[in-house]
Amino acid sequence: MxxxxxxxxxxxxxxxxxxxxxxxxxxxxxxxxxxxxxxxxxxxxxxxxxxxxxxxxxxxxxxxxxxxxxxxxxxxxxxxxxxxxxxxxxxxxxxxxxxxxxxxxxxxxxxxxxxxxxxxxxxxxxxxxxxxxxxxxxxxxxxxxxxxxxxxxxxxxxxxxxxxxxxxxxxxxxxxxxxxxxxxxxxxxxxxxxxxxxxxxxxxxxxxxxxxxxxxxxxxxxxxxxxxxxxxxxxxxxxxxxxxxxxxxxxxxxxxxxxxxxxxxxxxxxxxxxxxxxxxxxxxxxxxxxxxxxxxxxxxxxxxxxxxxxxxxxxxxxxxxxxxxxxxxxxxxxxxxxxxxxxxxxxxxxxxxxxxxxxxxxxxxxxxxxxxxxxxxxxxxxxxxxxxxxxxxxxxxxxxxxxxxxxxxxxxxxxxxxxxxxxxxxxxxxxxxxxxxxxxxxxxxxxxxxxQSRPKDKDDDGVLDKVDGCPEVPGPIENNGCPWPDTDGDQVLDKDDNCPEEAGIIENKGCPWEDTDNDGVLDKDDNCPEEAGVVENQGCPWPDTDADGVLDKDDNCPEVPGTVANNGCPELTEEVQKTLNEYAKTILFNSGKATIKIESTNVLVDIMKILNEYPNATFTVEGHTDSIGSVPSNQKLSEERALSVKNFLVEKGIDSARLTAIGYGESKPIATNMYKAGRAENRRVEINLVKN
Incomplete structure (x- = not known):
């Protein structure tokens, strides 16, 4: 083959x-x-x-x-x-x-x-x-x-x-x-x-x-x-x-x-x-x-x-x-x-x-x-x-x-x-x-x-020579490659000078400073250049935002009407204080514990509304117990309950600096501890205004 x-x-x-x-x-x-x-x-x-x-x-x-x-x-x-x-x-x-x-x-x-x-x-x-x-x-x-x-x-x-x-x-x-x-x-x-x-x-x-x-x-x-x-x-x-x-x-x-x-x-x-x-x-x-x-x-x-x-x-x-x-x-x-x-x-x-x-x-x-x-x-x-x-x-x-x-x-x-x-x-x-x-x-x-050829730019100013008005002198693009003039010699180029023929200040775009409202504060420092004011307020008049007769500079609550005696803040009346504590006394806790019962949430929300109406006021959150149990355990429980209420309020937006938690244990009863009803009254929380 x-x-x-x-x-x-x-x-x-x-x-x-x-x-x-x-x-x-x-x-x-x-x-x-x-x-x-x-x-x-x-x-x-x-x-x-x-x-x-x-x-x-x-x-x-x-x-x-x-x-x-x-x-x-x-x-x-x-x-x-x-x-x-x-x-x-x-x-x-x-x-x-x-x-x-x-x-x-x-x-x-x-x-x-x-x-x-x-x-x-x-x-x-x-x-x-x-x-x-x-x-x-x-x-x-x-x-x-x-x-x-x-x-x-x-x-x-x-x-x-x-x-x-x-x-x-x-x-x-x-x-x-x-x-x-x-x-x-x-x-x-x-x-x-x-x-x-x-x-x-x-x-x-x-x-x-x-x-x-x-x-x-x-x-x-x-x-x-x-x-x-x-x-x-x-x-x-x-x-x-x-x-x-x-x-x-x-x-x-x-x-x-x-x-x-x-x-x-x-x-x-x-x-x-x-x-x-x-x-x-x-x-x-x-x-x-x-x-x-x-x-x-x-x-x-x-x-x-x-x-x-x-x-x-x-x-x-x-x-x-x-x-x-x-x-x-x-x-x-x-x-x-x-x-x-x-x-x-x-x-x-x-x-x-x-x-x-x-x-x-x-x-x-x-x-x-x-x-x-x-x-x-x-x-x-x-x-x-x-x-x-x-x-x-x-x-x-x-x-x-x-x-x-x-x-x-x-x-x-x-x-x-x-x-x-x-x-x-x-x-x-x-x-x-x-x-x-x-x-x-x-x-x-x-x-x-x-x-491809390399474009020429002799003065390296970013403007090509063929369109550069000053090809051998660096200048900006906006002025066709030529430097800007300064007619009044105030170091502010004419293009930026609002007063190109009158020497002025760089910070004032080439113009001298003025005092339009004649309040002794130059316009450069005057926050209200067209309204006469005072030097201490950068040329502006002092405001009274809440119209309570206390100027904002002296008003501790500038956006809430108050009284002169309370530095422009609203005053907490005895009636409001009473309402506040009536609410506080209804705060319920789990038996023998410092945890707040869920049904007390609405009461705490009402308390927050009152506290927010007096933003400049400070309060004590006071915890009390009845006499059942030992004195040390009652003291500890009262402190923990007061702190629990404070923490709840702080978590919901109340400034913690406005609240102080204190526990008094069984030391301040408001009723006899001999009977069940009296003991129930003694187991309470109070929220009291701290007076200056």
Whole structure:
């Protein structure tokens, strides 16, 4: 049996590559029109007036099945089997990418809007879940006289080549001091130049060397499907480079910038409006979120599927000319129709950038594939996380990304931008230092950068020279950049001087002090400048708020009418005192305790109303008991009950300084303790006015 035919039949490959482009360069704030690749919002508030890309090429290749030292690969005597290391797995995956950014440019429509037009050529391939163990066995140990088994299972393969012509619009959504938000969208017209794909389900191949007599036999099961565009022949030997599909794609993105030092770089335009120069980065932290490559291509082509469940002889298999003949003549075709659409490698990008100082930055970027590798004719990127420190300036940037790439591991690269030239790799340092390198990528290109210019302000007064009335003398924005005059020489500028031609006092807005009401108190010190008063009351007459004949300055209760004899406060009459104690005597306590019964609440509220009517009066809360029990215990109980009543009143808003709690025990009976009724009268609380 022909070894190469069997190898092709089971379609085994084991390579994996990074699906990203221009790794490292994409983090640079001076990447210009390249910014639309990862996030269309990048082009607004750019460091460029215009950026014109002439040509840029990014290619990426990697491998998790095979590794070797980079220098050995370049040698003439390099042997694939002997000079490298194979690491087969049950499910190897592959995806590759060539990305060519053709003539493209971006420019600013105005301070809040930008536009970009770009051309791009791309080649992507994916191979998912190919059994590298089987490939390793066949390539190293195959013997036509020995049996072997292939348990491939499911796999997916696809390759797609297309060109893009796109337009990007980006705008500033929020610009509020520390907070800056911009968004962008790219609309892309897609032109397909070739597509081929294949898939398999539950594939098992069993080769019996003895077979039936003189030849071996092949038992197989499972399903194989393949499709391709019309410009690729079914045997995949010929390819015609013509457009064979149309489609549309969309990229969306948002970027938020935190600008805590906005006041340090904010100047004003000719109208006095805040203006932030576009030639500098203004953020401390920047966060980006984007979704790229939403879309697909519908090729003109065919798709065929076959059930390969059969048992055939080795001779029958070898006698068929090509792969398609083997499928058509030896196995059962189960469907045939138009080729399925080719789905673009849709991805989600999350980006965070930290401006450590003016020139040094740290970038964290994550690219996540949104497409499923189990779907037919679908491209996808490798999931990747990159940490990229960089030095960045107007004419030169250097970056060194360290990335963890799905199925490939850690990659370390370097790149630089020097004016119109950019060149770099996301893996070059790993390739040069590793004895078992699994991948490599590289990019390079040329552009014409036209940078934003720095607005001039010779006198550093915040007014641009082109609108500064005194460009060499600092002055305020409100006076067109010129200093304010002081006509009367009183150190109060005319703009703030209410008496610009008469020397006055700074505190009086440039005017001399007056005494409008002629009360001997200058208006600056007079709280009632238009009403004659007295010096002691800051130029105001003494008030009598409650009109009780006692001036507020002498009135201890200025808002409650009282008597002159009681310093303006109301006097507590004997009748009110009697009412107060009648209420107090009805306060009930739990037997033998100082806790007030709930039914006494209303009585206490009435007592509070009386106390509030005499806000300047102080009272004693006196507790009394009958003679039942010992003298010490009665004394203690009377004190606790008096204090309990006081605490209740204080909690409800009575000033504690107005109340004094006293306990008299059984020492002051008001009735005989010989009888129950008398003892009940003696168990009481009194609230008495403290007379001065």
């Amino acid at each position: 022909n070894k190469s035919i069997l190898t092709a039949f089971i379609i085994l490959i084991a390579a994996t590559v990074q699906g990203q482009s221009y790794i490292g360069f994409g983090t640079d704030n001076y990447n210009g029109v390249h910014g639309v690749i990862s996030n269309p919002a990048n082009i607004v508030d750019s460091r460029f007036k215009t950026d014109i890309n002439l040509i840029g090429v990014s290619g990426l290749i990697g491998n998790d099945y095979y590794s070797a030292k980079f220098g050995d690969i370049l040698k003439d005597d390099f042997d694939f089997d002997d000079d490298g290391t194979k690491s087969p797995k049950n499910a190897n995956n592959a995806y590759g990418n060539v990305d060519i950014l053709g003539p493209s440019f971006m420019f600013n429509i105005n301070s809040r809007n930008s536009l970009a037009i770009f051309t791009r050529g791309r080649v992507f391939f994916n191979v998912n879940d190919i059994n590298g163990d089987t490939y390793d066995n066949i390539s190293n140990e195959f013997d036509e006289n020995e049996d072997f088994n292939v348990n491939e299972g499911d796999y997916q393969m696809s390759a797609n080549a297309w060109a893009e012509t796109g337009i990007t619009y980006a705008t500033v959504l929020v610009n509020q001091e520390q907070h800056f938000l911009k968004g962008g969208i790219s609309l892309k017209y897609l032109m397909g130049y070739g597509n081929a794909y294949s898939s398999g389900k539950n594939i098992v191949i069993d080769y019996d060397a003895d077979g039936s007599g003189t030849t071996g036999s092949i038992d197989s099961q499972g399903e194989i499907a393949y499709g391709n565009s019309d410009n690729i022949t079914n045997d995949f030997e010929d390819y015609e480079f013509v457009k064979s599909a149309d489609g549309f794609g969309v990229d969306l993105g948002f970027i938020y910038e935190w600008r805590p030092n906005f006041a340090d770089y904010t100047v004003t335009d000719k109208d006095g409006n805040p203006y932030a120069p576009k030639d500098i980065n203004k953020y401390k932290l920047k966060f980006g979120l984007s979704l790229t490559d939403l879309g697909s291509l519908k090729y003109k082509g065919t798709e065929n599927a076959y059930d390969i469940t059969n048992s055939i002889s080795e001779d029958d298999f070898d006698n068929e000319e090509g792969f398609e003949d083997k499928l058509n003549n030896l196995y059962t075709q189960i469907r045939s129709g138009n080729a399925s659409k080719a789905v673009l490698p849709t991805a989600l990008h999350l980006n965070a950038d930290w401006n450590i100082n003016n020139h040094f930055y740290m970038n964290l970027n994550t690219d996540l594939s949104i497409t499923s590798k189990s779907n037919s004719n679908t491209n996808s990127i490798a999931n990747i996380v990159s940490l990229t420190p960089r030095f960045e300036s107007k004419w030169f940037s250097f970056y060194s990304p360290v990335s963890y790439v799905q199925n490939l591991g850690v990659q370390w690269g370097a790149g630089l931008r020097a004016g119109p030239l950019y060149v770099g790799s996301g893996s070059i340092l790993t390739v040069l230092t590793s004895d078992q390198s699994k991948g490599a990528d590289v990019y390079a290109g040329l552009k014409i950068p036209i940078y």
